[in-house]
Amino acid sequence: MLQNSPELKSKIDQLWNKFWSSGISNPLTAIEQITYLLFMKRLDELDLKRKSDAEWTGEKYTSKFDGIWVPPEHRTKLSGRESAVELVEIFAHDRRKYGIDKCTLRWSDFKRMQAEEMLQHVQSKVFPFLKDLNGAESNFTHHMKNAVFIIAKPALLVEAVKTIDDIFEVMERDSRENGQAFQDIQGDVYEMLLSEIATAGKNGQFRTPRHIIKLMADLVQPQLGHNIADPACGSGGFLLGAYQYIVTQLAIKAGTRDLAPDEDGFTRTSVAAALTEKAQAILTSSLWGYDIDATMVRLGLMNLMMHGIDEPHIDYKDTLSKSYTEESEYDIVMANPPFTGSIDKGDINENLQLATTKTELLFVENIYRLLKKGGTACVIVPQGVLFGSGGAFKTLRQLLVDRCDLKAVITMPSGVFKPYAGVSTAIMLFTKVWGPKDKVTQPATENVWFYEMAADGYSLDDKRSKQEGNGDLQDIVVKYHSRNVATSSDRTAKCFMVPRTEIADEKNNFDLSLSRYKANVFEEVHYDAPGVILDRLIQAEVGDVDETELNKVQSGIIRELLALKGMVG
Incomplete structure (x- = not known):
């Protein structure tokens, strides 16, 4: 790094x-x-x-x-009725008159x-x-x-x-x-450049730290052949994260043994040498990203191309609007959709049912719709989504608990997105079980796994300096993949399971905030007796003086301390 x-x-x-x-x-x-x-x-x-x-x-x-390049503006416009001989002559003329030797470029x-x-x-x-x-x-x-x-x-x-x-x-x-x-290393350089965007962009967009992307890829474990999307892709970080995870797994399967964990504890390589031509083609054709900022679309395209993906599928689209009609298309969705934004009510896709204009809610519902049945999403949301009291907040949480298998809620400390924002966020991981029009005969979620991330391996101030170790990152991966009800029942621990029945009961009303279910641990603290504390204060003021001398003091703080000592016995 x-x-x-x-x-x-x-x-x-x-x-x-x-x-x-x-x-x-x-x-x-x-x-x-x-x-x-x-x-x-x-x-x-x-x-x-x-x-x-x-x-x-x-x-x-x-x-x-290799060869000659003719700029588009100097290419003779064709009618489509030219013969083969005419085409050869036209191309030869354009090359002679306007051609540029590509090697000079x-x-x-x-x-x-x-x-x-x-x-x-x-x-x-x-x-x-x-x-x-x-x-x-x-x-x-x-x-x-x-x-x-x-x-x-x-x-x-x-x-x-x-x-x-x-x-x-x-x-x-x-x-x-x-x-x-x-x-x-080139990825690090690009990350460094992107980190210069030190303020949140339009509609609350900001860069997702690369170690958080790696964490989410390890949680969701995308595979070759999966259709993978990010409906608010920015510079393509999640698509690149999925690509690198898959390439790494294929390299390991092909016998690569010298991959050391990086500074965050993750094993990664961008080198696609282990990929066959067919595997590379499958992988390239399975990554899909959309964004509403034309500059970010260009940055995303070039970012992926610089990492060996020759023709990325990143497009300019508002995935919440009426013009975006995809549904049940993807096996994996990884995203950090814009927070604190809102969309014009008239522009919202009518397939989205939530009665809200808040983008953080609409994006999660849209991600649910984009998933195939059995598809999994790993999404960053502001923690307000977990406990917001508005009708749309509760409806969304009920959708995630009843129509999806809500596997995990991982809360993150507020410094994770500094210097862009100090908002507290959470990762939600869910698998689509019931479609929007299906009759739910049995709620899909049985238990939700909660984890309270305290540290991510970086300082939680604006500098975000690398710390010793990697915080909770690797612990989250290990514990998530080995989670079960029997070993995750201690509500005082960092992570624990909560049954759907408890989340859905009248008291909790689909609240998904970790603090709602975590049991507080109170430590018993022993204090010295008041008289002992007062003696210590008096000694600090006057040093070692016998009681007779002390009693001669007529005023000031010593007199008041002695009076207090007399009152408490």
Whole structure:
């Protein structure tokens, strides 16, 4: 992690400060521009590596930088009635007149240019090529259509390119010396950049810490072939978390033995070398993300592509609106939907039954609808969802208890989302049993497992510094997967089971707050007798003085203490 590489952190701070001092001070704008540069660098590096690997193994590989590229605006518009001969002539004409040799679009080629030439080349050729990378019909090209390269100062581009080269050099050295996968270090770099968004975004959106994503993946255990979604995906952290979990499990099954636990105690690798081409295709086609912020969609697409997912399914969609009609599609949903937001009543999908405009409630209901029967969700909610007294709050909790098997409620301390917000949150884990229109003949939940997370391995202040150990993270994983009613009955413990009948009774009325069911432990405290305490106070004031001398004192605090001593005997 970057906390262990001051040099890497320093380089990223330098990069950030260069953008800031050049007038690009909006964190999200700066991150988007830096991401474009990181993407250009990574594209070149990955392409050269794949080319080298193919030469070594004798396999055929077509480089993204082989041949001639004609910018879209210079391609002759076709009517569809052209003959094969005419098409050949048209393409040949476009290539001759407007064609750009793709090898000049490589990072390793343009970084050697002079400042003015480099800026003009990247603005007019490299960036348009990047936008057109996956072909006119691709999801990536569609979402990159409105992307703008706003670096206008040649000096900033030159400095940024040099700093990114330095960052990659440190990353490669760290990878060699510490045995950490290069893609994992790259993930750390990206996380560091994203952490610069130090305030909650629109509608209460904020980044989910990566160790919490890893925890949730270990709880839900996604498998190859599962359809996995995040209906409010931001920069794609949960999709990446599911991808890395699956890749790691496949690597372990394939015989990989040298994977050491990371600083949070989780075993992870991003390296998909153990995946067959078929497994990679299955995995890539099973990850689906949606967001209502076009910038976050672009960041999410590039984030996943930089981790080896060539054509991610991340789209611009409001998953609460009438235009989003998916239902019963997914085996796994992992999400941290926006808190404290609300949606216009007229825009809400009519399939959502809760009488509310609160996004934190509507998203949970929508996630339930998105799950296939037997599908499982792992969702972060503000703790108010667990005990809110409004009708929609109670209706949602009853839905989760009756129509789903509500497996776990894990409360988290309020510092987990600092510096973005100090809100207290919880993880809810549930499996869909009954559909929205099914008649519930038997409530799906028998027992709910509660866990009170006290620490997550990081300080709970704005700095969120790494602490010794990993807090409760690994304990949660172990205890969740080994939970049973017989061993989880102690209500004074960190975790315990509560039967559905108790949660649903008239007194509790589907309240899911841990404190409702936890038994308080009172420690007996022994105090000294009042006379002994008063003697100690008197001695502190005057030292060792005999009683005769003390009785001569006519006023002041000593007189009052002596009077009190006389009263208590």
